[in-house]
Amino acid sequence: MSLLIPILTMGILGLLFSVGLAVAYQKLKVDVDPKIEKVSEALPQANCGACGFSGCAAFAEAVVAGKAEASGCPVGGEETAQAVADILGQAAGSVVKKMARIHCRGTKEAALARGEYEGIPSCTAANLIGGNKQCSYGCMGFGDCVNACLFDAIVISENGLPVVSEEKCTACGKCVDACPRGIISLQPLAENMMVFCRSLDIGKTARKVCKTACIACGICARACPDGIVMENNLAVIKDKSKIEHEQIPAIEKCPTNAIGRIHRKPDVDAPPQESQESA
Amino acid sequence: MELLMIFISAILVNNFVLYYFLGICPFLGVSKKIDSAVSMGLAVTFVMTITAVVSWMINHWILIPNKLEYLQIVTFILVIASLVQLVEMFIRKISPPLYQALGIYLPLITTNCAIMGLALIAALKEYNFATTVIFGIGSGVGFTLAIVLMAGIREQLDVSDVPRPLKGAGIALIVAGIMALAFQGFSGMIK
Numbered sequence: 001m002s003l004l005i006p007i008l009t010m011g012i013l014g015l016l017f018s019v020g021l022a023v024a025y026q027k028l029k030v031d032v033d034p035k036i037e038k039v040s041e042a043l044p045q046a047n048c049g050a051c052g053f054s055g056c057a058a059f060a061e062a063v064v065a066g067k068a069e070a071s072g073c074p075v076g077g078e079e080t081a082q083a084v085a086d087i088l089g090q091a092a093g094s095v096v097k098k099m100a101r102i103h104c105r106g107t108k109e110a111a112l113a114r115g116e117y118e119g120i121p122s123c124t125a126a127n128l129i130g131g132n133k134q135c136s137y138g139c140m141g142f143g144d145c146v147n148a149c150l151f152d153a154i155v156i157s158e159n160g161l162p163v164v165s166e167e168k169c170t171a172c173g174k175c176v177d178a179c180p181r182g183i184i185s186l187q188p189l190a191e192n193m194m195v196f197c198r199s200l201d202i203g204k205t206a207r208k209v210c211k212t213a214c215i216a217c218g219i220c221a222r223a224c225p226d227g228i229v230m231e232n233n234l235a236v237i238k239d240k241s242k243i244e245h246e247q248i249p250a251i252e253k254c255p256t257n258a259i260g261r262i263h264r265k266p267d268v269d270a271p272p273q274e275s276q277e278s279a
Numbered sequence: 280m281e282l283l284m285i286f287i288s289a290i291l292v293n294n295f296v297l298y299y300f301l302g303i304c305p306f307l308g309v310s311k312k313i314d315s316a317v318s319m320g321l322a323v324t325f326v327m328t329i330t331a332v333v334s335w336m337i338n339h340w341i342l343i344p345n346k347l348e349y350l351q352i353v354t355f356i357l358v359i360a361s362l363v364q365l366v367e368m369f370i371r372k373i374s375p376p377l378y379q380a381l382g383i384y385l386p387l388i389t390t391n392c393a394i395m396g397l398a399l400i401a402a403l404k405e406y407n408f409a410t411t412v413i414f415g416i417g418s419g420v421g422f423t424l425a426i427v428l429m430a431g432i433r434e435q436l437d438v439s440d441v442p443r444p445l446k447g448a449g450i451a452l453i454v455a456g457i458m459a460l461a462f463q464g465f466s467g468m469i470k
Contacts, residue, residue, distance in 0.1 A: 006347050013337070013354060017361040028368040030375075 035064045042083040050074045050172035075170040097189045098171035100164045104183050105196040105212040106138035107159035112209050127180040134209035137199040139183050148178035197258040200232045214258035235259050282413045289417030295393040296425040297462040302393030316430035324419025326388050331415025333358050334398040355398040363389045
């Protein structure tokens with residue numbers, strides 16, 4: 001009997017509270033737009049924040065409220081944009097699929113080492129003391145971008161430079177932020193040329209420390225003044241349409257290969273791309 | 280007069296955060312901005328007051344007559360958890376912006392030990408109904424005072440030259456310690 005009273009008391013109390021809550025839930029129910037849930041389901045649920053919202057749920061809310069584009073999720077790409085647009089009953093808007101590109105070709109062979117670095121194996125740490133290469137703009141290859149990538153899309157290859165998998169990269173931009181030297185940028189997947197160097201050194205210095213640095217010779221800019229300009233000792237592609245159609249040789253004149261075509265490599269486990277070019 | 284004494288003492292002398300060291304988690308977690316600190320303080324005050332009332336009723340009308348005082352902790356947990364749920368639903372219905380602003384900290388009030396402490400201390404000191412209500416409001420105001428003061432100091436700290444190893448949580452804990460010391464100065468106020 002002495003056992004029964006506490007059990008009954010707790011049981012009744014619990015029951016009362018749960019009934020109270022259940023009633024309150026019905027009375028105070030907030031009508032959430034069912035679209036939000038549907039949009040949320042269509043999203044990749046990576047919660048990476050690449051869309052600029054705090055997560056997939058926040059993005060779904062913003063899309064339904066009209067504060068974000070249906071194509072605002074860079075990770076999901078066209079498929080997700082289409083699915084979201086279908087739910088909202090509007091046109092998807094065009095998604096330009098992008099991927100991360102590495103603006104450095106300074107492999108272990110090409111770029112001179114500054115000495116043996118034995119500190120914390122992280123680019124951010126190494127960058128504090130000037131890095132492990134004589135070039136202070138080049139990739140240090142400790143893989144901060146690899147660690148930042150949520151999708152295992154980046155690996156450091158044997159030559160010491162990161163390689164981005166075209167298949168796995170979702171262009172979320174985490175690696176762009178992670179790189180202390182700003183070597184990574186997001187480029188449209190269809191882009192077929194870029195400058196593979198970020199060195200702002202004058203030509204003499206750049207040539208001394210790396211075989212594939214932009215040495216600011218300006219050959220490409222002279223060959224195609226409308227498409228390429230020199231800025232702070234670095235070639236910058238301003239208008240690729242000009243180069244693309246008429247002046248393709250312009251980028252092939254580069255003595256160090258610092259500007260050039262992107263050779264899209266198929267993933268090991270992915271079907272070969274039709275746009276693959278011979279190197 | 281006694282009620283006023285209890286009210287002031289709950290705010291300054293027996294402040295839950297700085298005297299009993301209860302509710303440190305939200306005290307450090309939500310004290311980065313004054314705005315959110317104020318909302319958190321208000322939400323806690325609200326929950327504290329209602330908890331004090333409901334737990335007093337259950338304690339005096341159900342537990343004590345049946346000699347079930349040993350069930351206090353379990354019952355109070357039940358009361359607090361249900362009340363927080365209720366408050367959450369209520370705020371969501373009444374004021375979505377406030378709901379957004381409080382975010383995750385609203386359900387986290389459930390695990391705020393200051394609220395549990397309040398119910399248990401009120402039961403331990405055998406306060407009567409009116410005293411319990413005043414004690415609940417006073418404790419909530421005390422919590423709000425502590426967290427808002429802390430937020431004010433931390434906003435200033437953001438722009439001051441703090442030694443690097445102490446940035447963030449380190450300096451926050453030191454500030455909390457100094458505040459607790461300062462609040463000890465009130466202890467002679469009420470005997």
